[in-house]
Amino acid sequence: MTARDRAPLYVLGLIAGAFLLSSCEAPGGVAPIFPTPVSPNGQDIYNLYELISIPAIIIFVGTEAAILWVVIRYRRSRQPAGYVPPQIHGHNGLEIGWTLAPLAIVIAIAAYSFSVLQQDFQPVSNPDMTVIVSGHQFGWNYDYGNGVVVHQEGTLAGDVTPFVVPTHTLVKLVFKGTDVIHSWWVPAISGKTDAVPGYDNYSWLKIDQPGTWHGECAELCGVGHSTMQIIVQAMDKPAYTEWMYAQLTAVSLASPSPS
């Protein structure tokens, strides 16, 4: 065996060792899929993702298998001595086949994606409540429209003031940008929505279980970008009403006396 034949063995051995070591201490560290969605629009994305994965995995496995087969079967050392490969310049049927098959697959994926897009990505017209979310360097303000504004100023530790929503409620989110572009992203709820100065952008959420979910600003917005953390807290209706009452009281106590 020459040095160049041994090279792959050494490297693969090294990697196998590294993976064995790392797998000992990484329970749940490598999750192949999104966090469990808690809002219907997030659930639709999750389902779409899984659906795309079916043809994707089949094509991936099939094509890699073909590549591997070529590597193993058609190497010169496996061919008989003096083997002259057939001088094939193409095959119309095959070429048309592998043009049309991918075409059919991507059109199917696009059609299904488009139906989800039409269903979940329009501004909702019948919300139970509306919150105006505005991004700034470096934090988010949530304006409930009744005088209550949650100021979620960024901290690197991630212990930001939660944005509180009631459960079983369709909440329309209206995004506004006040300085640079920010992007609001809580993976367990749904995809990202950019807060761009100059126009409003829309999303929505409807969470049916109490709990707390984390997210972050996803658009580079300056030095404090990684501090722009997000916490969304869903409360049962009674707890929410109590929380909102406390907020309203705080607002009325702090209401400015004209001077």
Added chain:
Amino acid sequence: MATTALPRPKSYDDTFFKPISLWLTTTDHKLIGIMYMATGLISMVIGGIFALIIRLQLSQPNLSVVDAETYNQLISAHGVTMIFFFVTIFLTGIANYMVPLMIGARDMAFPRVNLLGFWLVPVSILLYYGGFFTGGALDAGWTGYAPLTEKAYQSHSLGVDFWALSIIVWAISGIMASTNFLTTIVALRAPGMKLTRLPLFVWAQISTSILLLVVGAPLAAAMILVEFDRQLGTQFFTTTGRPVLYQHLFWFFGHPEVYIMILPGFGMISEIIPVFARKPIFGYMSMVAALFGIVFLSMTVWAHHMFTVGMNTYVEGFFMIMTMLIAVPTGIKFFNWIATAWWGSIEFTVPMKFVFGFLATFLIGGITGVYLASVPVDTQLHQSYFVVAHLHYVLFGGSVFTIFAGVYYWFPKITGRMMNRASGEWNFWTAFVGFNGTFLIMHTLGLEGMPRRIATYTNATWATTNLIITASSFLLAFSVLLFLINVVRSWNHGEIAGNDPWEANTLEWATSSPPPPYNFEGVPPVRSFMPLRDLREAEALAGGQAAPAGA
């Protein structure tokens, strides 16, 4: 030919060390090509060092190897360096060297424009890095989204201005090179070199040049408007202007740029597989058609980088279907490559190993691209580490693997010497394992919710994955180091190659290695897209021996 009137450079031998005056003034496309490639490799080292610092910073939560401001400058510089100053420039260099040889021409159509175009590149690079000495270079990512680049948010330094100027110069240089390539290929082909006999690498260079010619100017325009905003107080992209307009202009360049960086690589793959499988390319015409399909489609997909800015859903649907359609011509190329190797007699030399490494990894980048094209799924994956993994699969597993393959393949022609094979095997296996170790598990970080471009993170569940990624990235860096050492050592000490060490098919192998300044003593007759193979077969018949095909 007009070029014969130009003074010829002094004769030079096969070492890298030539008088500096020759490097500065030569109009020889081969020396200019080498300068492009050397510039690209230097950029690769610089951009790689930036990448390693980034990986150190992210290896564990809450680290502060560098502060957030420096980190933002590093990610911007890494992106700009790798995309603008390494991959595009290196590929321009390899095409500069090979295209005239492959079509049997003496030089490029405009040799002096070629030299000027090259020297604009170091100017562009120095302008960009000049930003570091003005209080900080660009720190808004390589995409430089407005209004973060505006004066209101970037008053402390001239980094953005230096970046904008650098990109304008770079675009002018790219437009010059593209014009030159197109003119050369149209006007200077050897007798018999009909369009249907062009090597696929030359077809790929035609497609690339068309793209850069079309999208280079809008890029320069976007940068000029950024400068107007910053220096003249206009309101194109400011908070009161239209920040999203910047994104449209930038991505009208930015997405075709992806193909500017991969189509020459596609061309190399199409050259290398037939040589080492001893079979002609499968479906020559559909390969050419697929290239032009990609050229057209790549200019109709730019807004798929903007699915979260809030556009009309029908417009988003249009960009989604156009993006997914690119999978069709790319699939044609992919299956044709596999069909070319099928039933072949494949010799797994180092370039061929990189070709198969490319096939195995680029497939993953192509498939994740379909996920990203789907608008609803993209709103989850956009601006996360899933995208970082995807783009490195197409840019590193794609473009850079083809660059490695191309260098190992053409090094004997350029230097007259073979690259060391044992070292090349180590280079390939460490690159393949280091690359996949770095970027395969990175997809999961994005799915779990880690945004890209964050200077640090608190989430402890991301720590192990990030540590594995950082360790693998150092293996990858080691691999690149092996490659560079191999290039430098083999240039002066490698085995002597001879004119045609691989028994290849195309014209560049018909002349000496390295070729003389005038390229060819006489161009062989061109009667197919594999003129050299025709020549070998004719010689074998004339010699009364059986053709040693597959030997």
